Amino acid sequence: MEHLKQKNPAPTNGPGGGPGNGIFDEVNEAVEAAWLAQKHLIALGLEKRERIIEAMRQAGMANVEMLARMEVEETGMGRYEDKVLKHHLAILRTPGVEDIRPEVFSGDHGLTLVERLPFGVAGCITPSTAPSETVFHNTICMIAAGNSAVISPHPAAKNVTLKAVEILNLAVQSAGGPVNLVVCLREATLQKASEIMKHPKINLLLATGGPGVVEAVLSSGKKAIGAGPGNPPALVDETADLPKAARDIVAGAGFENDIQCIGEKEVLVVEQVADRLIAEMAKSGAYLLKDEKEVDRLTKLVTTPEGQVNKDYIGKDAQVILHAMGIPAPDHIRVIIYEVPANHITVREEFLMPLLPIVRVKDVDEGIELAVCIEGGCRHTATMHSKNVDNMTRFARAIQTTIFVKNGPSYNGVGLGGEGYGTMTIAGPTGEGLTSPRSFTRVQRCTLVEGFNLRS
Incomplete structure (x- = not known):
């Protein structure tokens, strides 16, 4: 060659x-x-x-x-x-x-x-x-x-x-x-x-x-x-294999620093298992912000005064963002995780950065309803971690995304580590x-x- x-x-x-x-x-x-x-x-x-x-x-x-x-x-x-x-x-x-x-x-x-x-x-x-x-x-x-x-x-x-x-x-x-x-x-x-x-x-x-x-x-x-564009939610219910779900979500959002439209952009987790999932994510390459003050500093850093995405941090390593916040981070960190309400800007808007806001929901029904709302009709990508086939089926039918990945990182849906051909162009708007x-x-x-x- x-x-x-x-x-x-x-x-x-x-x-x-x-x-x-x-x-x-x-x-x-x-x-x-x-x-x-x-x-x-x-x-x-x-x-x-x-x-x-x-x-x-x-x-x-x-x-x-x-x-x-x-x-x-x-x-x-x-x-x-x-x-x-x-x-x-x-x-x-x-x-x-x-x-x-x-x-x-x-x-x-x-x-x-x-x-x-x-x-x-x-x-x-x-x-x-x-x-x-x-x-x-x-x-x-x-x-x-x-x-x-x-x-x-x-x-x-x-x-x-x-x-x-x-x-x-x-x-x-x-x-x-x-x-x-x-x-x-x-x-x-x-x-x-x-x-x-x-x-x-x-x-x-x-x-x-x-x-x-x-x-x-x-x-x-x-x-x-x-x-x-898309704003792919990752939904985790109480039946999920939590260590695997944590690894997969961090891997999907950490891939390419989450500039891919397929990447997990927010996590919705059933309250019953939320603490355990967060702990597993922290073991899998995620940095957990410790309080509301740090979340506020992050929010101000990655948004402009007009409330838009700060393009200076699109696609940057998690360490770059944390360093700008004055927080030292080890090399193995791939994403930044933090808990916020469902109306937080980094939940509602697509931030092409290694950020994973986490929203607690009372049960899978609330999670499905909220995920559909957050995805915003882009019909792009969604992921779910569950052992309940009925829950996964209901979510897939409700959200109607072009790509729906069950129990794996988002990039499995485009043929990277998953079955099927590969693509770089996902035509959701035109079908x-x-x-x-x-x-x-x-x-x-x-x-x-x-x-x-x-x-x-």
Whole structure:
């Protein structure tokens, strides 16, 4: 795989030009190049797509450590070791062309073939929380589906996004694929993102990020898929295996310093077992704030005077936050836990930080009702720790999230340590769920009527 490692970037390509790195200065040039590349791709056939995707996977794996370090250094968020795992998930567990195999129906009245066809050129707006992982996931999905991709990077993660696009272009070309199958804008601005959304040759839009960008693509008038924010509650009832629940919740919220939208953002625990759960969490890498004064200091630190999330602490290690509070913390601490009422701002709002507010509830019924309210209809993720199947079923039906994890950390729900394929794009607002290549296709049904029956 040595030949797939990133070399010095080639000069910026123009529309339909020779080998290049897929980086463009102008939106129209980028879209035109991707449009031409997509026409070449669909003429190559599925077997060629498979070879291209395999080359992309090999190139990605050869550069995982470098991309993970770049992300941490550029964004200042998350943890290197967790980003390595996320890259492995995106590169190896994203489905390929097997996800779009056709269906066939035959019977007395003939034969019907159902195929999944590409949209054409997709505009992909990527986040700062998983920039290069999302590029790999989205690009593998798009190419498997027969689309090309125009990437609009997050301004806070522009350099690592560009590097991922360069690596992917080299890989596509090494497998005999067309140049510019994935392209990216050199500068990340709202104006260029808007131009991508409005361009007449962009047939599909995909946004992974906050509510603003998701709302923008959904109001574009085009086919759009939105992967928005969440506020995932973790509910613990009196039947739970408390040591395991504590370990799992700390692991889920501590992963990437909880910048992932799937991560546990608050804990609702039945009063009967609350003290025991808190004690077990403290044994499992959580730092317990000792009184209301410390909780108030934390609240003032992580919020602005206007009551908004203080972005200075998004994705930072728990030790950084505790240090800013004047509290020394050992290296093994992954999250900060504290008890608050259900109306506390860090319960009601999504804080992408290693914070776990704990709310006591009198019983599981109150916990379910409160969790549904706190999740806020995002339809994103929820977790529950229980040995009572009826309780878990009732919670799942009530909260109706895209991902519901029972007795495990939240990241099990996206294929990391759990079964099923991996994803970096969870389309709760538009209902596609965990995206895969079929999410980015349209269905064509072709029917041959009667006169064709091999059994007659």
